[in-house]
Amino acid sequence: MKRLSALEYLKLNKFQAFLYNLKLFFCAIPLWFCKLGRGILNFFKNCGLAIVNEFKDIGYTFAKGNWAVKLSFFIFGFGNFFYGQFLRGMLFLLFEIVFVFFMFVPIGGNPLGTGLYWLDKGNWFKVGDTVGTVQGGFQYDPIYDTDVWVPGDDSVKVMLYGLLTIIFIIGFIYTWRLQVKQCRICMDITAKGKKVRSGKQDMKSLLDDQFHKTLLSLPLVGILAFTVLPIIYMVLVAFTNYDARHDGYSNLFSWVGLEHFNALFDFGKGGLGLAFGEILSWTLMWSFFATFSNYFLGMFVAIMINKKGIKLKKLWRTVLVMTIAIPQFVSLMYVSKLFDSSGLIGRILGQIPFIDRYLDVNHFTSLWDSPDVAKVLLIVINIWIGIPYIMLMATGILMNIPADLYESSRIDGANTFQQYTKITLPYMLFVTGPYLLTSFVNNLNNFNVIYLLTGGTGNPINTDIGTAGGVSVGHTDLLITWLYKMTLGSADTRYYDASIIGICVFLVVAVLSLIVYNIIPSTKNEEDYK
Amino acid sequence: MKKTNDTTIHKTGLGARASRRLSNTVIYIILILITCIWLFPFFGIVLESFRVETTQQVPYLFPKEFGLDNYIRLFKETDFLKWFGNTAVMGIATAVLQTVFILSMSYVLSRLRFKGRKGLMNFMLILGMFPGFLTLILIYKVFSELGLTNEMAPVGLIIVYCASSGMGYYVSKGFFDTIPKSLDEAARVDGATRWQVFYKVIMPLSKPIIIYTVLMGFMAPWGDFMMANYIAHQTSDGMNVAVGMFEWLSRTNLNTHYTMFCAAGVIVAIPVVTVFLFLQKYYVEGVTGGAVKG
Structure with a gap:
């Protein structure tokens, strides 16, 4: 064009x-x-x-390296020892010893080493095979004269240990590469007649030019162990039939390949695809309304409080900020009950003839039973929850807008509305672009508001879609609350479905973010703000 | 011609003043309305917590009979004190640990340059798009093997809250970004190591963000239902306030526990609101700063 x-x-x-x-x-x-x-x-x-x-580099290193470097291809840290880096050498060597011991040395009667044993038990990705090989079961025990449970493998554990072993192997390969590289560097440095770093210097550099490693180690270990590992695990679960009946302990679960992904294309009643589509559309709608209603109303409130001539600014702000301080579950659950059939507001609203008739005709006992009313209520109550945050944020940004912009526009004859659309709004949108995206994504996953207001046991919600993924789906369920119900407190828990939906949520969020990041201008350059 | 011009100016001047007064009045009315709407539930919850005549929901706001019955029942008949203690311990521990995690992560990403920094940030961004609580399925299994559920659930929860908290580095990174780089450079020229720059130059300047992070960490366990319900749903001994009180408003318990819920809500709100109001200034700085920098 x-x-x-x-x-x-x-x-x-x-x-x-x-x-x-x-x-x-x-x-x-x-x-x-x-x-x-x-x-x-x-x-x-x-x-x-x-x-x-x-690979080229490795080959080159082996070809050009001296005998110490060549030997360190097999004995970890040998090169480091050779060039006097005892600390590094010790660490590398220790790592190799632990690895070999873990992988290959048979302990406790099994012919393989521990690592190989767990890897072997996992039957990785062999469709139809169980994860773990020994099924637990009841066997006759002559001592007690009754059947007793003889535990077999626990698939959950087998998969976890297998996964850990794989990660260990990857770590081993990485470390091998690392120490080979270091030996090569040592060789080059010595060839130039310089001295390599001693262990003492290494330790010191951890507080200086390697300081990022020191600071990052703790948070990164946390993230790897408590986010990355479980996520990889959950993705693997999507390829198994891990559910309430195959819980891994009393019944081994097995690899099923892509079988469960087919359910995503099942649009019949109770099908995962139908439920996913319906819930996704409501989730997106909710997120859209929740984000933008909060954004514009919050900005409006901030502008009102900031207006010249308005007194008691601090009081108005403090009143709103107070509501942030009160734990959400208290206020949300209380408000949910306020709007219930026997609650204060619910009763008053129920007496309005129009609403009364609407509820009567549909046999709803409370406002929360009606899908449409409930959705509107959710958005309204979310405004109540969300405005204080936006108000605070907008206040800060509004103060940053140069006052002379407003003055010169007034001289040019602009009225308040024009000032708003031509100055305030574009500025706000530019500055808060990334915030809008995060807030949209947060609302997609807004568990608290939905679950505490409607999703709990106190409020039965209309179940039109029926059950999907092993749980009954409510009209106001977001993907996240649906997932939550799937994994907890259901007799028909299907972890594989939860995993598949989790992957889908990830894809939705990723695609949305990618598109938005490409549109909004203020995300382009990180250094711009400095 | 000139005369008419003058009068128009005069008139608009008067009109502007009048219209400003009008618009200000409208704004005051709206603000008072907003204040009422925002405070209504809190007045409601406080008033209802003192209601003696019935434990159910009633169609009027002011109790007919004021008394402390609900509070007394709360401590005598339920495990509330236990939950409250659990949550307080979690709040304090999370505040400390999470601050260490978040500050070190955000400081590194903001002020140190190293290979893989951009990659690390993208990686964490992508990681954050995965629905976080799915990780709890595995974590719960592992924790129950290790004995970190049931009575020990608070310990497990502290680990859950803190371990991955490094991923929430955005707000404090935004803060560190605003501290001029020349400070670091000057200190480096004077021979300070990076540790000394961190500890002696930047940290003393970072009081607002440290307090903000501590405050956020402290408040998290008080409001968390999702994770706590996952890890601590079995035994009353290990619950936090949210999980414990959730059951009180179920269909079966509502009529006997409603006013007690209000009383418990008031007690839960007191420590958090107190801390919050004292540190409000820092919270506001965090919110405004963090949003602007993305």
Whole structure:
């Protein structure tokens, strides 16, 4: 599509300009996909190149290295010892010893080493095979003269240990590469006649130019152990039949391949696909309304409080901020009961003839039973929850807008509304672009508001979609609350479905974020803000 | 011609003043309305917590008979004190640990440059898109093997709250980004190591963000239902206030526990609101700063 020059663009009237911009926007969509595709291709290309280079480098190191470097291909840290780096050498050697001991040394009567034993038990990705090999069961015990439970393998454990072993192996390969590289560097440095770093210097550098390693170690270990590992585990679960009946302990679960993913395309009653579609559309709608209603109303409140001539600014703000301080579950559950059939507001609203009739005709006992009313109520109550945050944020940003902008626009004859649309709003939108995205994503996963207001046991909700994923689905359920119910407190818990839906949620959020990051201007340059 | 011009100016001047007064009045009315709406539930909860005549929901707000019955029942008949203690311990521990995690992560990402920094940030961004509590399925299994559920659930929960908290580095990174780089450089030129820059130069300047992070960490366990319900749902001994009180408003317990819920809510709110109001200034700084920097 032809781009207009700036001069031509200014000649257009408002409507034409709008059309032009709209066209530009839609014409750009294929370009994004091109960009995305090219990005992915480039990524793989770069990865491939990096791997090839890595192998070249290893080969080169082996060919050119002296005997110490060559030996360190087999004995970890040998090169470090050779060049006097005892601390590093010791650590590398220790790692290798532990690894070999763990993987290959048979302990406790099994012919394989511990690592190989767990890997072998897992039957990794062999469709139809169980995770773990020994099924527990009741066997006759002559001592007690009755059947007793003889535990077999626990699939959950087998998979976890297997996964840990795989991670250990990857770590081993990485460490091997690392120490080979270091030996090579040591060799090069000595060849130049310089001295390599001693252990003491290494320790010191951890507080200086390697300081990031010291600071990052704790948080990164936490993230790896409590986020990355469980996520990999959960993704693996999607390929098994891990559920309430196959809980791994009393019944081994097995690998089923992509079988459960088919359910995503099941649009019949109770099908995962139907429920996912319905819930996703409500989730997106909820997120949209929740984000923007809060955003604009919160900004409106902030502008009102900030207006010149309004007194008691601090009081108004403190009143709103107070509501942030009170733990959400207290206020949310209390409000939920206020709107219930026997609650104060619920009763008053129920006496309004129009609402009364509506509830009567549909046999609803409370406002929460009606899908549409409940959805509106959720959004309204969420405004009550969310406005204080936005108000605070907007107040800070509004104060940053240079006052002379407003003054000069007033001299030019702009009224308050024009000032708002031409100065305040564009500035706010520019500055809070990334915030809007995060807040949209947070609302997609807004567990508290939905679950504490409607999803709990106190409020039965209409179950039109019926059951999906082993739990009954309410009208106000978001993907996140649906997932939550799936994994907890259901007799028909299906972890594999939860895992599949989890992956889908991830994809939805990722795609949304990718698109938005490409549109909004203020995310482009991190260093701009400095 | 000139005369009419003057009068118009005069008139608009008067009109502007009048219209400003009008708009201000409208704004005052709206603000008072907002205040009423926002405070109504809290007045309600406090008033209902003193109601003696019945434990059920009633169609009027002011109790007919005031008394402390609900509070007395709360401590005598339920495990509330236990839950309250659990939550307080979790709040304090989380405040300390989470601050260490978040500050070190955000400081590194903001002020140190090293290979893989951008990659690490992208990685954590992507990781954050996965619904977090799914990790609890595995964590719960492991914790029950290790004995960190049931009575020990608070310990397990502290680990859950803190372990991955490094991923929430955004707000404090935004803060560190605003401290001029020249400070670091000057200290480096004077021979300070990076540790000394961190400890002696930047940390003393970071009081607001440290307090903000501590405050957030302290408040998290008080309001958390999702994770706590997962780890601590079995035994009353290990619950936090949210999980414990949740059952009180179920269909079966509502009529006997409603006013008690209000009383418990008031008690739960007191420590959090007190801490919050004292540190409000820092909270506001955190929210405004964090939002602007993304």
